[in-house]
Amino acid sequence: MLKTFLLFVLGISVVQAQEHVTDSIVGVKDTVVQVQKHVADTLMVKDTVHNLKFNYKQLIIPGVLIGYGFIGLESDWLKGFNSQIRDEVKEDIDNKITIDDFSQYAPAASVYALNAMGIKGKNNLKDRSIILATSYLMMSTTVFALKKITHVERPDGTSYNSFPSGHTANAFAGAEFLWQEYKDKSIWYGISGYIVATGTGLFRMYNNRHWLTDVAAGAGIGILSTKAAYWLFPYVKNSIFPSKENKVTSMLMPFYNGKQFGGGMVVQF
Structure with a gap:
């Protein structure tokens, strides 16, 4: 079964001046969780194939x-x-x-x-x-x-x-x-x-x-x-889709959680 590691490698946050840095980090983490779930569902990385054996x-x-x-x-x-x-x-x-x-x-x-x-x-x-x-x-x-x-x-x-x-x-x-x-x-x-x-x-x-x-x-x-x-x-x-030793695919997507704008990259390997 394929193992997918979702890495958030790019975060660009635009926040109000009075917001604390800690609040921004929490917001980004929440967004990462949402992105991970959405991309996992979209890519359907679960290996569900049922092969037909030769006879x-x-x-x-x-x-x-x-x-x-x-x-x-x-x-x-x-x-x-x-x-x-x-x-x-x-x-x-x-x-x-x-x-x-x-x-x-x-x-x-x-x-x-x-x-x-x-x-x-x-x-x-x-x-x-x-x-x-x-x-x-x-x-x-x-x-x-x-x-x-x-x-x-x-x-x-x-x-x-x-x-x-x-x-x-x-x-x-x-x-x-x-x-x-x-x-x-x-x-x-x-x-x-x-x-x-x-x-x-x-x-x-x-x-x-x-x-x-x-x-x-x-x-x-x-x-x-x-x-x-x-x-x-x-x-x-x-x-x-080569084996995990050679396979590196990625997807870049923007995000907005109501307070912050940013970009996210999903790396699958």
């Missing part, structure tokens, strides 16, 4: 989804199946529904919404944000690279960056994030996230923007990226 079984579902997508790049049978699904969907399309442009963000956003409503997940704001950022970085890098390498034409013929589905990857990364943060509260939080993510993938096909293999691979990449983010979190956190 090869966790690779099965995303591995199958990604494998299906990659096999579909070369399999004539799966390509034909893709076309069959596309043709059946096109028969029922009257108007495109763009809800998938927004639903892709819903699962991840739900984690922050639930915390804002007082339903706390596993990790604090800082830790879960680092995990989500790591997941999205790995997911987006992988998706972008594969789109450039595979050069698969979209079902609607508008471009050659169909594989894998970025919207679906985004949605499933968020769904796995929601699952990991709230599965111990209730599995229904995670299930609802996966329902939304699945709907996002279906709408990508309904809107004729992706093949089934694109959606499957995107889902697998999204899930795996978030799992990997939890596995890697201790290393990522240590690189961003």
Whole structure:
């Protein structure tokens, strides 16, 4: 657990001439206590992270989804199946529904919404944000690279960056994030996230923007990226927030206690 030492290193007091020096010192001490409490709450220095331990079984579902997508790049049978699904969907399309442009963000956003409503997940704001950022970085890098390498034409013929589905990857990364943060509260939080993510993938096909293999691979990449983010979190956190021997961070803030003005610096190491 991190130990935080709050040092008040700068005090500039403006007091009336008739005030005694001792009164000023007492006022500064009271202010320091208030600053310490506020900053400790703000920085959330308590180490609340719950790491996800690696287990090869966790690779099965995303591995199958990604494998299906990659096999579909070369399999004539799966390509034909893709076309069959596309043709059946096109028969029922009257108007495109763009809800998938927004639903892709819903699962991840739900984690922050639930915390804002007082339903706390596993990790604090800082830790879960680092995990989500790591997941999205790995997911987006992988998706972008594969789109450039595979050069698969979209079902609607508008471009050659169909594989894998970025919207679906985004949605499933968020769904796995929601699952990991709230599965111990209730599995229904995670299930609802996966329902939304699945709907996002279906709408990508309904809107004729992706093949089934694109959606499957995107889902697998999204899930795996978030799992990997939890596995890697201790290393990522240590690189961003080094051990106490090397870590020195600070925050400068003003204060006013009704009689005195001043400045305070919080040093965390």
